[in-house]
Amino acid sequence: QSALTQPASVSGSPGQSITISCTGTSSDVGGYNYVSWYQQHPGKAPKLMIYDVSKRPSGVSNRFSGSKSGNTASLTISGLQAEDEADYYCSSYTSSSTYWVFGGGTKLTVL
Amino acid sequence: QVQLVQSGAEVKKPGASVKVSCKASGYTFTSYGISWVRQAPGQGLEWMGWISAYNGNTNYAQKLQGRVTMTTDTSTSTAYMELRSLRSDDTAVYYCARVLTMGAFDIWGQGTMVTVSS
Numbered sequence: 001q002s003a004l005t006q007p008a009s010v011s012g013s014p015g016q017s018i019t020i021s022c023t024g025t026s027s028d029v030g031g032y033n034y035v036s037w038y039q040q041h042p043g044k045a046p047k048l049m050i051y052d053v054s055k056r057p058s059g060v061s062n063r064f065s066g067s068k069s070g071n072t073a074s075l076t077i078s079g080l081q082a083e084d085e086a087d088y089y090c091s092s093y094t095s096s097s098t099y100w101v102f103g104g105g106t107k108l109t110v111l
Numbered sequence: 112q113v114q115l116v117q118s119g120a121e122v123k124k125p126g127a128s129v130k131v132s133c134k135a136s137g138y139t140f141t142s143y144g145i146s147w148v149r150q151a152p153g154q155g156l157e158w159m160g161w162i163s164a165y166n167g168n169t170n171y172a173q174k175l176q177g178r179v180t181m182t183t184d185t186s187t188s189t190a191y192m193e194l195r196s197l198r199s200d201d202t203a204v205y206y207c208a209r210v211l212t213m214g215a216f217d218i219w220g221q222g223t224m225v226t227v228s229s
Contacts, residue, residue, distance in 0.1 A: 032213070032214070033214070034212070034213045034214030034215075035214060036214050036215040036216070038156070038216075045206055045219040045220065045221055045222050046148075046156065046206070046208075046216075046219055047219070048211075048215055048216060048217045051211060051212065051214050051215030051217070052212060052214045052215065053214075057217060089155065089156050091156075091158075091214075091216075092214075093213045093214055097170075097173055098158065098170075098172050098173060099158070099161055099170050100146065100158045100161075101158065102148075102155060102156040102157065102158060103155070104155045105155040105156070
């Protein structure tokens, strides 16, 4: 069982927007602005898409945005494209003895 | 360019040990920490631990305490992860990742498949 809770799957049509949630506790998501999101295509290494809740690394499309409210963080992808189809994982720094925790992952299907 | 290049796939018997390397290039190795993350077949990401490339400080996931050791060699800009007493459920792809800030792993290695089978 993962420390952070994500929906197993979400889907959307090209051009639409989708949001993936990531729920934790006050010891991780709610306690720190250190939430990050990763995109992983099959057989590939994860790629950082969002860090520090809402910052985008250089080169990541501005169609990807992040936010947080209380113990829940969210990743929004606008203007869905076929290449966005992938698994998405959230991660948070945590005050527990384990520095970082991941969500269980969400499979995004572009219809 | 900034990259992490990992060692090749390994096949080990239960009870054995494995040591995976992660060679950094394109940046000052000692300015960033390295985390190790693994992914069992068809499963999600699992954080294993972190090492400071600056001073060698480490922090390991509780479930791996006593079986995992992370080290660095600053002369070759290489990080290592050794896992001992391997079990079948240690079969996974093992990734090293550069720690950008407290909240992100910004550069990832290509992954190393470790298969534990008798």
